[in-house]
Amino acid sequence: MTPRSLSEAGHPSLARLEAAGYEVVFPAPGRTPTLAELEAVLPRCVGYLAGVEQVPSALLEQCPGLRVISRNGVGVDNVDLDTAARLGITVVPALGANSQGVAELALALAFGAARMIPWSDARLKSERWQRTRGLELSGRTLGIVGLGQIGRRVAAMAAGIGMRVIGQDAYPDRGWTTPSGFEWVGIESLIAGSDVITLHAPGGDRPLLGRAELARMRPGAILVNTARASLVDQAAVIDALDSGHLRAYCIDAHESEPPADYTLVHHERVIATPHVGGFTEESVERAAAAAVDGLLRALSGDAGD
Template sequence: MGRILVTPRSVTRSGHPSLDRLRAAGHEVVLGPAGRQPSEAELLELLPACEGYLAGVEPVSARVLAAASRLRAISRNGTGIDNVDTEAAQARGIALLRAEGANARGVAELTIGFLFALARGLPVTDARMKERKWERANGIELEGKTLGVVGCGRIGRLVSGMALGIGMKVIAQDLYPDASYRPSPDFRFAPLPELLAAADVVTLHCPPLPGHRPLIDAAALAGMKKGVFLVNTARFDLIDPAAIAAALDSGGIAALALDVFDGEPPQDWSLAAHPRVIASPHIGGFTAESIDRAMDFAVDNLLRALAATPAAH
């Protein structure tokens, strides 16, 4: 049995009961810096002595992996592994494990919360009331509006079902659309250009594109309805921030809800500070239930992987 580095911020800040299962299996648990992402220098100091790594969203470079000669498995407490240099990990025979679907409901419910907040301008009206200003904003009702869901996996399907439940119509796009998934006559799959042209609200639930090129750029925005709402709880690099800012200023986009950024905290705060943007600090999967599910999945995956692979000597 060996050392396991644990770095998710929610766990290094306050611990988690699932770590007891690692200790019960004979492993030594090493926590990263409390409540924040470890730097590359900190990973270079902590990881080389570890055989397992329960990782958060911090970047894990080829340099770090090259120094971790004993490392056998990286288990994420989420679904994304694009923060890890996957080629370097695979070249070293390090297993890459994901907590599939663990935070899907948390992200989906945040997305629906964003829809209501955008439709009624809730952050702005709340801020005005706290300033003792009685300023009413004329909102819209979501019933009968069309939601475009880009990426119809676990999160996209949950969002689709919730949106249908409040009377919206849903158009979904997916690289591998499942023709058997037909939750309502008001749901259909369509190619991305058709979705963008028809949607009153567009929400992103897909992985990054090859080369991390933006999905929603100036060309995509030109094909969307004027005054569309946009929600991004997936990846920051799915959007072109300059094109989005210009569309917000012109009214091409009525408002944006954003839970993901180019860094945590962001390197550039200008989009988060825009008056037509609702911003949150990557809280999609930051619910008590999502954290519990993700940690249980991540620990299970790590224990299985370490039991199945020989330790380095």
């Protein structure tokens, strides 16, 4: 059991695992475990309720008894899925469990950047009466990359406050009932045509938004990333912020957690949160219950398909 939200204080859902006869082990209570800590525990486990830590092939190869990896979130790109499949290890995400929490945070970050709320708060707390002119999001264009359960919720909320919403997805669900005025577009059109871009896609081998893509964004645009740090070229973002081409960068998911390098976090035009998108009372409840359900189904031989 490694998710920080569960390993630090526990959760009532974990009692169901103990009631089913399983011993629950916490390699690193309250923090993300190191690879060495996982190697010391995981080889003797049959189930693994995983957090955001990397689960590489070499680790899985050491775990002959492991039957299931259950996530307390939707993302599974931290797990070597090819190796898991080859070894017969079922990987179960908690689909939709934290969608509302992440969606609300994404929109909250966009508001914070548009109105420069952290900037104003910091100055007033230092007893400086300074004002900076903000932006109204109503009437502006929001581009959403990734229209899964999180992206769809963002779309509905943004449309509700009067934003024009456009979206791109690698595998668009044409059966989704879109909000009024929503438009599907290609990634290039989204980058060039959005006042605010919010990312809700899995990471890849290369950044989705590198130097060239950031240069094609509208001057003064806001970029929100509650998905994966690897979606964005960090050095290019810093340059775009320094030049004023980007109004703000809002980030909740970091390359390492806690960050090994705080350069980006310290930037005046960055709003950074410590991976709290799904860290709400409601999301933790849903995710914990769903993750435990996934473990128990898989361990009982029911894949839950």
